Each structure stands twice: as structure tokens, then as C-alpha cells.
Amino acid sequence: MVTSFDLTGPVFGTPGAASKLRAVDLAALLDRIAGDVAPEVGRGAVADYIPALARIEPRTFGMAVAEVDGSLHGTGDWRRPFSVQSMSKVFTLALVLSRGDSVWTRVGREPSGDPFNSLVQLEHEDGIPRNPFINAGALVVTDELARHGDAAGALLAFLREESGRPDIDVDPEVAASEAGHADRNRALSYFMASYGNMRHPVPSVLDQYVRQCSIAMSCADVARSALFLARHGIRNDGTRLLDLSAAKRINAVMLTCGTYDAAGEFAYRVGLPGKSGVGGGILAIVPGRCAVCVWSPGLDARGNSVAGVSALDRFTTLTGWSIF
Numbered sequence: 001m002v003t004s005f006d007l008t009g010p011v012f013g014t015p016g017a018a019s020k021l022r023a024v025d026l027a028a029l030l031d032r033i034a035g036d037v038a039p040e041v042g043r044g045a046v047a048d049y050i051p052a053l054a055r056i057e058p059r060t061f062g063m064a065v066a067e068v069d070g071s072l073h074g075t076g077d078w079r080r081p082f083s084v085q086s087m088s089k090v091f092t093l094a095l096v097l098s099r100g101d102s103v104w105t106r107v108g109r110e111p112s113g114d115p116f117n118s119l120v121q122l123e124h125e126d127g128i129p130r131n132p133f134i135n136a137g138a139l140v141v142t143d144e145l146a147r148h149g150d151a152a153g154a155l156l157a158f159l160r161e162e163s164g165r166p167d168i169d170v171d172p173e174v175a176a177s178e179a180g181h182a183d184r185n186r187a188l189s190y191f192m193a194s195y196g197n198m199r200h201p202v203p204s205v206l207d208q209y210v211r212q213c214s215i216a217m218s219c220a221d222v223a224r225s226a227l228f229l230a231r232h233g234i235r236n237d238g239t240r241l242l243d244l245s246a247a248k249r250i251n252a253v254m255l256t257c258g259t260y261d262a263a264g265e266f267a268y269r270v271g272l273p274g275k276s277g278v279g280g281g282i283l284a285i286v287p288g289r290c291a292v293c294v295w296s297p298g299l300d301a302r303g304n305s306v307a308g309v310s311a312l313d314r315f316t317t318l319t320g321w322s323i324f
């Protein structure tokens with residue numbers, strides 16, 4: 001049983017001590033975090049530029065931790081599916097990099113400091129997006145993945161295998177809603193096409209991108225599916241998806257770019273590689289130890305879950321499990 005919650009500082013002491021945590025400790029810790037952040041659940045605003053997302057009940061909270069040995073813990077609505085949105089960008093980047101690193105000629109690796117759907121830098125930088133986690137960069141990644149077939153289909157197949165849930169799918173209502181309100185992403189895509197940075201026709205890339213964002217998964221599913229990043233590239237079946245460097249680099253880009261123009265604040269508060277989505281989910285990786293997914297739909301002005309960031313802040317504070 002956990003008896004040390006009242007200690008000042010990291011509950012479980014040093015990271016070395018933390019690795020001896022028993023399953024019951026982690027489950028109790030997550031329950032405690034849910035209690036701690038309860039006043040913040042429902043704060044912020046749900047995304048409304050995709051109408052189907054605006055209908056989500058904002059007062060929900062779930063959090064799951066998948067450990068590298070496969071054990072899974074959660075609290076709240078951790079088994080309830082929600083729209084993964086931009087968390088999908090981590091997985092499409094991983095799938096592209098598993099086939100080689102040519103995508104880096106088409107997209108950069110610097111934080112943008114601008115909103116996730118901003119157009120302004122693209123003209124100054126000749127149609128090369130700053131990084132793969134803003135919309136422009138993710139559209140390029142989807143276009144690159146589409147060289148090998150339907151990108152959203154490849155992503156779904158991967159997520160089903162990693163999560164062990166063959167029923168994971170695109171939410172058709174969210175996909176239709178997003179497809180009907182995709183003018184910004186359409187503009188980004190055509191603008192990049194004008195610089196020769198789109199290989200496939202824009203409507204086809206947009207369709208695949210929208211379906212990838214509209215996949216519905218629970219916190220448990222997302223955390224399990226992302227374990228390869230905590231395992232330095234090794235999938236749940238023991239095979240290798242990425243080499244050590246590629247896994248390290250995805251984590252690095254998550255840290256510097258995964259929460260858009262709030263990446264500095266996220267590193268300051270949480271201290272982990274993270275990737276948010278406007279569905280209210282945030283995926284965070286503790287390399288060598290676990291993958292964490294938290295979900296609460298109320299977003300701050302930058303598009304990151306208010307209660308989600310707080311919960312991850314509490315998580316790294318209480319466990320000492322930060323990369324810093």
C-alpha cells in the first residue's frame with residue numbers, strides 16, 4: 001500500500017526507488033492525481049472549430065499508465081474512447097521513420113512558437129514546415145506515408161496491433177465534421193504544394209489526415225500503443241519498429257514541439273516528451289519506464305488540455321519520473 005503520499009517532494013524518492021513501485025502503488029497514485037486535479041476538470045474550452053468535438057462533455061477526466069513490462073493502470077474515464085486528433089502525429093511520424101529518414105528533407109525539427117494551424121512561417125521557409133507536429137508538418141508526414149499505401153489504414157493497423165484492440169476505428173461523425181471544416185488544412189496543403197512539397201493530390205492527403213485525426217481510442221489504448229517510445233523502439237510483440245536513434249529523436253521532437261507554442265511551458269511543468277491533441281488527450285513518455293495518456297477535453301488557449309497538463313505535472317512531481 002502507498003503510505004508515503006504526505007511526504008514533501010517526490011513521493012517515491014529517487015528514480016531508482018521509483019522503479020521498485022508495485023502495481024498497486026501506481027494505481028493509487030493515479031487516483032490521487034485525479035482527486036488533486038478535480039477542481040481543474042471542466043476548465044478551459046472544448047475545441048469548437050470541429051463541430052463534432054464541441055459536443056463533448058467537458059467534465060471528464062481519465063489517465064492511464066502503461067509500463068514497459070506491459071502492466072497497465074488507470075483512473076477515471078481511462079477506458080473510454082475519445083478523438084485522438086494530433087496525438088496521431090506521433091504514430092504517423094514513427095511509421096514514416098521506420099521506413100527511412102527521407103521525410104526530414106521535407107519537414108524541420110524546430111519549435112514553431114506559433115499556433116498548430118498557423119500559415120505564417122511557411123512562406124518565409126519555402127513551404128517546409130517547422131516540425132512534424134504542427135498541422136503543416138503532419139500533412140507532409142501523411143503525404144510521405146501515403147507513398148506506401150493508405151496512411152490512415154497503415155496507422156489503424158499499427159494501433160490495433162499495439163493496443164491489442166482490433167475494434168479501434170475512425171469515428172465517422174468526427175471525420176465527417178472535420179472534413180467539412182478543413183479549409184485551414186486545405187490552405188496549408190495547397191500552399192506547400194505550390195512549393196513542390198506535396199507528392200500526392202491535396203484532396204487525397206487531406207482525406208487520410210482527417211481520418212487519422214478522427215481515430216477514437218481510450219487513454220489505455222494510446223498508452224499501450226506508444227510503449228515503443230518508452231522501450232527505445234521495441235514494439236509490444238518484441239520486434240523492433242525503430243532504431244535507438246529514431247526513437248530518441250521522436251521523443252526529442254515531442255519535447256520541443258509536441259505541445260506547439262506551449263512546449264517550453266510543458267517542459268517546465270512536466271519535463272517529459274509529450275504530444276497533445278485538441279480532443280483533450282496528451283501522451284507523455286518516460287523513456288525506459290512507461291507511456292502515460294491523460295484525457296480531459298477542456299483546452300487552454302494553445303489547444304492543450306488544462307487538467308491534462310496539471311495531471312502530468314502532478315505525475316512527474318510525485319514520482320520524480322522526469323527526464324530532467
Ligand SMILES: NC(=O)CC[C@H](N)C(=O)O
Nearest residue numbers: 085086116135213277278
Ligand atoms: N492540435 C490538434 O489536435 C489539431 C488536429 C486537428 N485534426 C486539425 O487538423 O486541426
